Amino acid sequence: MTTHALPTGIWRRECVAELKRSWRLPQFLLPTVVTPGAFYGLFTLALARDPTPASVAAGLAGYGVFAAIGPSLFGFGAGVAIEREQGLIELKRVSPMPIGAFVAAKLAAALMATALAVGLIYALAIVGGAVLTPAQWLLLALIHLGTTIPFALIGFGIGMRMGGKGAVAIANALFLGSAVIGGLWIPSRMLPGWMRALGEATPAYHLGQLAQAVVGAEPLGAPLVHAAIVAAMTGLAAVWAWTGWRRSPA
Template sequence: MHTLAVYAREARAQIVSTWRTPQFLIPSLALPLLFYGVIGLGLSKGREEIAHVMLANYVIFAAIAPAMFGFGAAVAAEREAKLIELKQIAPLPAGGYLAGRLVAALALVATAIGLLGVLAWFGGVVMVPWRWAATLGLGLASAIPFALIGLNIGLRLGSQGATAVANLLFLSFCLFGGLWVPLDLMPGWIVKLAELTPSYHLGRLSMMLSGMTPMADVQRHVMVLAAISLAAVAGTWAAWRRQAA
């Protein structure tokens, strides 16, 4: 079978598996919508700017949980069940399992972000088409660094440890990224710590692309995100090779 067809079948299998796991699927879709509906739209009471700012933050928030838990806790559980070892000895191209997992996560994140966009549009958020596309597109792309971080967790820890660490990082990324509480309201040391997280830089870029803040330091944000992603790729590859040994 052609290599591309094998990748496509593995991706399809991972997507079907994800959509048949309601205990993971429903919270991943419902939490961003619930938070945004209550905080972004409900508490803003018609103030479009607040709803607009919250949308820029929540498209990043929507990507964190599926990526962290779909790759962290889920991969750790499959590794403990020896399913990953089975994938590694099966006639599957190197990286086929990981690519399939990533496609499944992106499909879930795309659904969550699409629903957020619809909710924001009906809630009165107004942007020109290219800003809608850029903001929602960044939210989708933001799943990649979080997924790579989650993979490092899933390939290195047991299922219980991976779940605990994924929860800790999920909360930390949301808090230190300024996705829940504006960093202007926090102590200076938290702001300095926040700059080490991908959620902070993605949040800043999302605010710029949505038109809520001027374009500034874009290159720095992109370079930090690239460095974090490359480090996560290296860690993932090393963990995968050790798993296969």
């Protein structure tokens, strides 16, 4: 029994340690949790002219995807890059801990931050008059939480290839850039053609379109096509992350 319990214990302890570390870094946790909700409340509710339940729900769809991108990119991208510079990645590599436990712990922390950020947006949406069925809320939550996976893989690949400052800069650019060209702040229909074309090359655009379909807004393209593209992009991101781990000397 000891042989089988050891790997499970390593995974559990690593996840608990990473979650505790995240709670002890409010300078990282608070901005990634509060900023998406603040933007949503400001632009969709406070500054909008006569927001309707439909417009509130449409904004909820896009801002929920936006809320998941930050914890994924910064937790995996900047966080991993800084740990590499500190020698912690090298230490973990020579330890008996499997890489899966390390990645799972980072993902657990990203999911925790995403759940808090999305929960804040959902609360604001309900106050703003959004009306969705329980099935819509559940499916929307799955899409928003699932957004962490492709962006976490992208961030991990960045973190294993770049230094701390470079990773932070790239994470910031992808965080804000994905929101703009991905149609998460402004509907893609309102963007210039060249911006929409750029957005279609990002997971954010397709995840946003899936979320729009869930809340009853008409997406650009078939949801099944968007889902297939997200799956393909996630696979490519996994290759990007794995090759970064294999090639990095530390």
